[in-house]
Amino acid sequence: MTDLALFDSLLSASTHPDPAFPRFHPRPAQGWINDPNGISHINGRYHVFFQYNPESARHSQIQWGHVSSADLVHWEEHPVALSPQAGGPDSAGCWTGVVTSDGGVPTAAYSGVRDHGGHSQVVIARGSADLVTWEQDGHVAASMPSDPLVTAVRDPFLFWFDGARYAIQGAGLADGRAALLLYTVEDMNDWKYQGIWLTSADPVAAVHTPAEIWECPQLVEVPDSSGGSAWVMMFSLWLSGDDHEHANGVGHLIGSLSPDPTSGLPVFVPSSGGKSDLGRDFYAPQIVQLSYGSSSGSSPVALLWGWANEGPGRDGRRGRTQEEIDDAGWAGVLTHPRVLSLVDGALAVSPAPEVLAYRGAAVAVGAALAADAVVVAGAAGSVVVPAFAEVLVRGGAASSGGVSSRGVSSGDVELALVSSADGDSDDNRQVVYSGSLASGEELRIFIDASLVEVYRTGSVATTLRAYPAAGEEWQLTLHDGATADVWELALPE
Template identity: 75%
Template sequence: MTDLAVVSSLARAAVHPDPAFPRFHPRPAQGWINDPNGITYINGRYHVFFQYNPLSARHHQIQWGHVSSPDLVRWEEHPVALVPQAGGPDSAGCWTGVVTLDGDVPTAAYSGVQDHGGHSQVVIARGSSDLVTWEQNGHVAASMPSDPLVTAVRDPFIFHFNGSRYAMQGAGLADGRAALLLYTVDSLDDWKYQGIWLTTANPVAAEHTPAEIWECPQLVQVPVASGGSQWVMMFSLWLSGDDHEHANGVGHLIGSMSSHPETGLPVFTPESGGKSDFGRDFYAPQMVQLSSGSSPSALLFGWANEGPGRDGRRGRTQAEIDDAGWSGVLTHPRVLSVVDGALVVAPVPEVSAYRGASVASGASGSVAVPEFAEVLVAGAAGPVELVLGSGRDRQVVYRGELAAGEELRIFLDASLVEVYASNSVATTLRAYPAPGEYWTLDVPPGATADVWELALPA
């Protein structure tokens, strides 16, 4: 691993001047970030790239930022990986994509846009063995399909099935349906378009993943608690006029894969689905397949955006975001499984390394919580509320029901809140404590809370 501009991202966050800046989630000290991209595990390190504007806290002239870690706990920040090329197919931005190995060469496949508002193309770039330096020559592997029904295409994702490599992109159709486009990828330099693969005309998709464009499509194989595995497809559910509000959020489909009897191409059959996160501040996640076959595993990172305040929570204005000089946070890495036919999302076990000194053990009623904390709630069923402040300025940031036999695991990292319910998906939220405000967790009678401060591992 080169020492070029390598910085401990979390150590720098600990001295950030903005009290709302998270300390336990990697990101640069300044600038805008959004979608996680190119998540991969190569040569003993996890690499996470992300949409990045280092020049301001606004969504403009997007590049790829880059952090890496040997253990999902200690993160290092690297130089910008991909930048828009003047006159190239990505001159208006290097947008969402993936990183894979082409032989032994790390290779990025991403959406390049040549002019703002124009169509995207799949652009290829090759990386060094440590993924720190990249060669961009403007090679286009796939352009906009000639099908007049396809009006928008974005966000390539590569997957493997039955020993072959395929890719898909999210799309919008002229009749208002969201769609997936399928490609065969014998060569990463030349993707062969196979047509429209799935749309919201499918009744299961229409129920669980309604959208005008399926953004950031993902497809991975995950373990089933009772044995075996299933395929999980995930989409960010774009609607016209979203402007980073993303009211439909993120949805998923759970199903099976088979081969078409005539073409041999993969067929995905959705069987169930649901919301992939219950928070209003979560969008554009990316999953990566770490292992497949009889013992599949997959990781997920998401983007938690800044906002004007939603669901009764006080947000930040654009002027406040500009003054702070940063926008957007990546979530903790998450693991996926299927339990009783439903998707379960949990933090990776490694984040327990952030657990520091015990603040409370077996606490009940109304429990004070530090601004950087992990909380475990268990016991009797009933309502749980996470509250910021008191009196007239009191905000209920999270409200949920603790079911019998269930646990809630809550992480507070300055302005980022992640709530993980056992046997469910997560809830990702943003809230901004004012000077002198404090957090309180109200647990139901008979339930208890254990609280730890968060601390960087030695």
């Protein structure tokens, strides 16, 4: 933005010239974005910051962009919040961090890098009550630890436990292990380093969160379907040579947090874990803890946003070349806000209920996709889905109990891009998502131009990017017994 005027980011997206530009996931019309940062709920508004280069669709000279919302539906874009300061500890970029209310003052704690290739430090900035203007004086709250075993540090995250405030940072060690560093934070201006807290040598972590550096560490309390709660630790699993491909994706550990009987410092003991998203286009999520169960007397609440990048295509899907990305002038999108919980001891991720406000006109209601299906403008056994859509799929007992005429086994779901000019030939189908669907199970799918989010009840999500070419349409195919409701997405008044 060139001035302080605010505008509805989603309304602006609706007029974007690129048909692949998402309309229901707020981001600036131009420029590169990646990691969500500083997610917070302060003075009645949700604030989402993000890594941002407004000058091009490439990862360079990272600043903090900023959008906010009172309802998670209508978003406003604000001016750049944090920018690299010449000669300061963040002169080579304002990288990932968090925002908290510190004595009533909005305060950012982020990774600042003085020179490219240098070590990061935790830099503090203070914001106005509406979080739109920020004072950057270059104050460093934590520098690189003196421990020679610690070779890389980044991405501070704050949490509360037993009435005290703590921080963690992701790290890499000289022996190749990923690690988590612990700090006590009585004063936001002066973090006290407590040492290496956890490493990827832990037997549970070695299975579920293998990496050379644990990036973007998160630690939140989430409700359990049993009625209690547990702690979830989430990492982006960095490997050398990733270059924004991130083959290991994002993993999490589920465990307990208790005070050390001697030091009183928290001790995290992981008991299980897994992948935090099943797509290859999801990385660097950030979670905001809206309430703790231990302090609020109710179920804890945690919301997650993730980053879906552009790319050359993964797992057989067609992507965009760097030249196409440059021509489009934008790169990267953030997911819908997601609610975290545990179901039967495993992480479950669902869309925040507020995003259902985008549901517009019904395209198909209860369409039974069988040989005698009610078919909407598509080939037999399929439904054509709009470019901006919500789909609710419900599994059912297969009437044939076998394999359909399309070769889709009982219970399978397929979302594909199909050339409308060439009909339903398998040679003209780009499968974007496929998976099994048990009787009574539900999938909720959101399509926003080139971003697809799939939510399976009681499981983690799947985040994917796909780019419809001219003459292609989205098509949903299910086996006998399943039904689908399809709605267009629309911005509510």
